[in-house]
Amino acid sequence: xxxxxxxxxxxxxxxxxxxxxxxxxxxxxxxxxxxxxxxxxxxxxxxxxxxxxxxxxxxxxxxxxxxxxxxxxxxxxxxxxxxxxxxxxxxxxxxxxxxxxxxxxxxxxxxxxxxxxxxxxxxxxxxxxxxxxxxxxxxxxxxxxxxxxxxxxxxxxxxxxxxxxxxxxxxxxxxxxxxxxxxxxxxxxxxxxxxxxxxxxxxxxxxxxxxxxxxxxxxxxxxxxxxxxxxxxxxxxxxxxxxxxxxxxxxxxxxxxxxxxxxxxxxxxxxxxxxxxxxxxxxxxxxxxxxxxxxxxxxxxxxxxxxxxxxxxxxxxxxxxxxxxxxxxxxxxxxxxxxxxxxxxxxxxxxxxxxxxxxxxxxxxxxxxxxxxxxxxxxxxxxxxxxxxxxxxxx
Ligand SMILES: Cc1cc2nc3c(=O)[nH]c(=O)nc-3n(C[C@H](O)[C@H](O)[C@H](O)COP(=O)(O)OP(=O)(O)OC[C@H]3O[C@@H](n4cnc5c(N)ncnc54)[C@H](O)[C@@H]3O)c2cc1C
Numbered sequence: 188x189x190x191x192x193x194x195x196x197x198x199x200x201x202x203x204x205x206x207x208x209x210x211x212x213x214x215x216x217x218x219x220x221x222x223x224x225x226x227x228x229x230x231x232x233x234x235x236x237x238x239x240x241x242x243x244x245x246x247x248x249x250x251x252x253x254x255x256x257x258x259x260x261x262x263x264x265x266x267x268x269x270x271x272x273x274x275x276x277x278x279x280x281x282x283x284x285x286x287x288x289x290x291x292x293x294x295x296x297x298x299x300x301x302x303x304x305x306x307x308x309x310x311x312x313x314x315x316x317x318x319x320x321x322x323x324x325x326x327x328x329x330x331x332x333x334x335x336x337x338x339x340x341x342x343x344x345x346x347x348x349x350x351x352x353x354x355x356x357x358x359x360x361x362x363x364x365x366x367x368x369x370x371x372x373x374x375x376x377x378x379x380x381x382x383x384x385x386x387x388x389x390x391x392x393x394x395x396x397x398x399x400x401x402x403x404x405x406x407x408x409x410x411x412x413x414x415x416x417x418x419x420x421x422x423x424x425x426x427x428x429x430x431x432x433x434x435x436x437x438x439x440x441x442x443x444x445x446x447x448x449x450x451x452x453x454x455x456x457x458x459x460x461x462x463x464x465x466x467x468x469x470x471x472x473x474x475x476x477x478x479x480x481x482x483x484x485x486x487x488x489x490x491x492x493x494x495x496x497x498x499x500x501x502x503x504x505x506x507x508x509x510x511x512x513x514x515x516x517x518x519x520x521x522x523x524x525x526x527x528x529x530x531x532x533x534x535x536x537x538x539x540x541x542x543x544x545x546x547x548x549x550x551x552x553x554x555x556x557x558x559x560x561x562x563x564x565x566x567x568x569x570x571x572x573x574x575x576x577x578x579x580x581x582x
Contacts, residue, residue, distance in 0.1 A: 285368030
């Protein structure tokens with residue numbers, strides 16, 4: 188144990204990467220090896236125990252994707268004013284503070300101080316907390332609570348433009364809205380760093396390829412389907428730290444090519460518990476309730492509601508603009524000393540402290556599109572783990 192803590196402390200600032208070569212006085216060539224000696228890796232990554240027998244759970248969830256982006260308009264349902272806050276695709280955690288900030292402004296503009304939030308996932312919890320910070324009294328009504336909500340089954344990375352809308356709908360107005368949501372969320376997340384249990388932290392993540400300059404995902408040749416919007420580099424480049432490349436011989440993954448990026452990661456178990464605890468300690472109430480139609484809202488005492496039902500809005504509001512995008516995680520026994528992520532051959536590895544996450548993400552964002560099946564696929568889970576395990580074997 189003592190050794191582990193010592194290594195963690197040593198590694199903390201460098202994302203588990205030790206640049207031993209740089210500390211030595213001998214000369215270093217372009218790929219970081221000592222001249223006239225066998226290649227010495229300059230980037231050392233602690234070994235990951237990736238094997239299928241260490242899988243502890245396989246979870247499946249559907250992202251609530253809308254081609255036009257999240258729904259944030261105001262609707263009158265009988266006597267109730269409903270502010271929608273759903274349809275965030277693969278970006279719900281990332282955009283939650285910014286999106287909920289917009290919904291909360293609209294709710295407060297009605298002039299009521301008792302406000303209901305329907306839903307207790309990423310969007311419901313952040314809506315509830317932001318309402319409280321503005322002085323509202325809030326009750327969350329939901330049929331499920333964390334860890335039994337879909338938000339609890341996310342990968343846990345800062346991915347604010349992941350399946351957020353189709354390119355055709357990324358109008359100047361949408362881009363402005365999205366940018367403001369991203370910046371608001373990003374700033375809020377900075378206040379959640381360094382807390383006990385690490386609900387939010389930064390990690391280094393390595394995109395690994397067998398050839399130089401390989402695309403992250405290959406896509407499908409001749410694909411004529413509408414493209415998903417990619418907005419980060421265009422609209423918030425200042426929020427993306429520079430990447431760094433490592434050639435063959437300068438890292439432990441044999442003759443491969445690595446690109447290192449620094450990313451924000453959410454340890455969702457700790458983070459959701461923190462949000463729930465903060466909401467309750469601020470005087471928030473949580474009631475278990477299921478609504479079958481919007482008319483069921485009539486029984487609530489509040490006149491103003493934020494609808495944060497995520498994928499559930501499809502059935503509740505008959506909103507068929509929500510398209511399910513299936514995603515499966517293989518969760519594995521945590522390895523606290525590992526604090527770097529990997530991406531290799533369409534598989535993502537996220538070093539979450541509440542369980543390592545392996546996921547086949549496919550060759551493009553259509554992977555899992557319009558698939559609402561939730562049966563776990565053991566073969567896919569093992570493929571994810573074995574693909575990452577393959578990196579630690581010589582080629
Ligand atoms: C595999 C996968 C990986 C992902 N990875 C990431 C990631 O790395 N980063 C990221 O930012 N996002 C990620 N996402 C997306 C993110 O998980 C979603 O966008 C987000 O969870 C949506 O949150 P939500 O609060 O809208 O919905 P939910 O979490 O589904 O919460 C909805 C709430 O509403 C309640 N509810 C629904 N219907 C009713 C009803 N009729 N009556 C009463 N209550 C109801 C539910 O019980 C629940 O409490 C991922 C998604 C998937 C599937």
